[in-house]
Amino acid sequence: MSQPAMTRSAKGAGPESDAERWVRRLDTLGVDDLPRVGGKNASLGEMTQRLGDAGVRVPPGFATTADAYRRFIADNDLAGEIASRLEAWRDGSRPLAAVGGEIRALIEAGEWPAEVADAVRGAYAAVGAEAGEPLAVAVRSSATAEDLPEASFAGQLESFLHISGDDALLEACQHCYASLFTDRAIAYRHEHGFDDLDVALSVGVQTMVRSDLACAGVLFTLDPETGFPHTTLIQGAWGLGESVVQGIVSPDEFSVFTPFVERHFDGEPELVPILARRRGAKEVKMIYDAAGGTRCVDTDAEERAALVLSDDEVLKLARWGEAIAAHSERPMDIEWAKDGESGELFIVQARPETVQSRREAAFLETYSLDEQGDELVHGAAVGDAIAVGPVCRLGGADEIGRFRDGSILVTPVTDPDWVPIMRRAAGIVTDHGGRTSHAAIVSRELGIPAVVGAGDATERLRDGQVVTLSCAEGDVGRVFDGALAFSSQRLDLEAAETTRTRVMINVASPAAAMRWWRLPCRGIGLLRMEYIVSHLIRIHPMALARFESLEDGELVARIGELTAGYDDPREFFVDRLAQGLATIAASRHPEQVIVRMSDFKSNEYASLIGGAGFEPDEENPMIGWRGASRYDADGYREGFALECAAVRRVRRRLGFTNLRVMIPFCRTPAEADTVLAAMAEHGLVRGEDGLEVWVMCEVPSNVILAEAFAERFDGFSIGSNDLTQLTLGVDRDSERLAHLFDENDAAVRWMIEEVIRRAHAAGRPVGLCGQRPSDDPEFAAFLVGAGIDSISVTPDSFLSTLRAVAAAEAAAAESADDDQALGRS
Secondary structure: OOOOOOOOOOOOOOOOOOHHHOEEEHHHOOHHHHHHHHHHHHHHHHHHHHOHHHOOOOOOEEEEOHHHHHHHHHHOOOHHHHHHHHHHHHOOOOOHHHHHHHHHHHHHOOOOOHHHHHHHHHHHHHHHHHHOOOOEEEEEEEEOOOOEOOEOOOOOOOEEEEEEOHHHHHHHHHHHHHHOOOHHHHHHHHHHOOOOOOOOEEEEEEEOOOHHHOEEEEEEOOOOOOOOOOEEEEEEEEEOOHHHHOOOOOOEEEEEEHHHHHHHHOOOOOOOOEEEEEOOOOOEEEEEOOOOOEEEEEOOHHHHHOOOOOHHHHHHHHHHHHHHHHHHOOOEEEEEEEOOOOOOEEEEEEEEOOOHHHOOOOEEEEEEEOOOOOEEEEEEEEOOOEEEEEEEEOOOHHHHHHOOOOOEEEEOOOOHHHHHHHOOOOEEEEOOOOOOOHHHHHHHHHOOOEEEOOOOHHHHOOOOOEEEEEOOOOOEEEEEEOOOOEEEEEEEHHHOOOOOOEEEEEEOOHHHHHHOOOOOOOOEEEEEHHHHHHHHHOEOHHHHHOHHHOOOHHHHHHHHHHOOOOOOHHHHHHHHHHHHHHHHHHHHOOOOEEEEOOOOOHHHHHOOEOOHHHOOOOOOHHHOOOHHHHOOOOOOHHHHHHHHHHHHHHHHOOOOOOEEEEEOOOOOHHHHHHHHHHHHHOOOOOOHHHOOEEEEEOOHHHHHOHHHHHHHOOEEEEOHHHHHHHHHOOOOOOOOOHHHOOOOOHHHHHHHHHHHHHHHHOOOOEEEEOOHHHHOHHHHHHHHHHOOOEEEEOHHHHHHHHHHHHHHHHHHHHHHHHHHHHHHO
16 A cells, blocks of 8 residues: 655644645644634644643544545536535525435545545555554544634534544545535535535544543533533543433533642642532443444443543543633633543544633523423423423424424434424423533524433423423423413623622522622622532431431432432532532632521421431421521531531632631520531631631621620621511511511611621621612612621622612712711811
């Protein structure tokens, strides 16, 4: 076999050989070569040349050039044939399916120009000589207009894996050429204004990474749902990465706080900033077929139970992703693979992220359900919108003729052939796939809400059934029966004003914290731990702390099922709580985030799994065994230790020292001393590593003995609901007494003014976390006048509260100026 010279250096120096007109080694390419080899191959070459020092590894290979494609088209006299058929489609005389099929058949019947074919064979032999025979390669399409930030072709073109031999390689390259004229690709170019004959196709050929023996997946250098720029999202499954990209598997998912990654590699190995690890079902894996190509096989129980990546591997990929994004100066969508023989990780593709990076940053669109309904299915939420429509359930792409505009598309899985009807759907639901599957990526790009990986949606949702699809409640998307009322609002973030008073937000859900990250607030004044415990853990902490002593066999089995994958049930609680707290802390870093330690009432604790056996039956739980009184008590001491372990992990192992702690319902200074001692025993020492401990001001004794509490705590946060309840002696849950419950009552105002005055005298800041300032501008003005340091409200009322506070501060300043002027006169 002749082997044309491949003499250009890795930096591209020296004259171009005849062969290099048709093929180029990846290590000679860079971003300037995009017109010659397309965005995908130019990106691979740029990473090979420029990012090796950062540790990024790219499988070796080569790319055919745009000149090779044009030579193929010219030698086979195809340009006129293609143009005439496309014109017949554009003028409406012939259907797209017929036109596209004929063009593809023409290309696949074409003959390779001899010198182009020789150049491909020679380049393949050269890579094989370096990698060792027999050589299997991945063959991927790279159009010269593909993967640009303004025009993502979203999987429109074809890839072929596990290709061996000269003839099979040339055939795969020809199939790539033909895929430039699939129906979906023709329609996409037409919609985006690309001339079909101006776009050329390069073929990337790379040594196959043996991920069939290990794992592979995708990586985004920002959160693809919210656009949060400081996290890296990694998804992976066993076998070849196509199973993740195509959405035929529910993958593992890892979220990493990118700003801390380098610290892990630079002298702080104990810092592991992985915000979340979610184990996917990983029902199948894609492997090589002995006859060529690939096939899917079922995974075994051990594979489904194990995570595909270690922590070190997750952090290495995150580091590489950050290096690629920094070099590219934009967020990136990356495919990775792990070789099962060598254990090495590789980057096999990298393209610009095309949705969140183009989002209008000055505005925030929010949606909310105004009524409740019966949930039918749920899965991973894509987008944050809500859609209502009739179900159109399709089993495959051969049924798309039945689709009706404005329907909710329900199908097992999508691929690029579905795009023409996906853009006509009000919403999309798939049985399989994750947040980086084809259905998710296209839905996100089209701005259509989707619920992916819903499991049995195609079985449970009926054709024609009217449903409401909601992605407005965090990272879980839900489909409800019937047409539910919903509302939306568009917030102008550029209208935010600057105030002396810190205006903060109250957050309980990690997903909500990430969705609201764009708000220009100054931290989180109240992070309610209870949401994470009740929604993400669901089990009473004492049932986990004393799991060995549980006697109810059904309860033991249920807890065992929920904590599967954890050797110690207590670690399940600590890990889940730490992940939730860390995600919320990351959303506002480096601003302060104040987490309130658990403040369930006994009846609320009893409703948790296994809780009934650990909780008393109290007449009035609202003023019963809650808050600080539980933390060192025999019936909850071990549960509080688990809470402390989670907070300590967030601050030390994950690095979020912006997380502060707040103690609720602390009745006496003696109780405060007990709690602080218990915290210190569990590794949370006030003042150590900058740890601040605040106290909720919600019991009158907190005001009466403010100086004593100020000695023990770093700040006060007024819980206006409980303070009103206990000041006026009104049960805040009593309908009969609702007319007496008033935070604006003179007695309550006196309490607020007094604690602010005394706390400030002791050098302690005071905040208020409650809804009243956003609902009542006059109350906000009262707080500003009293000298409150911060006000914390729900995210959806942040901007209105900020405006009310700004107005109150302006009025106060004007009044002060008037007083000063009168004094001079």
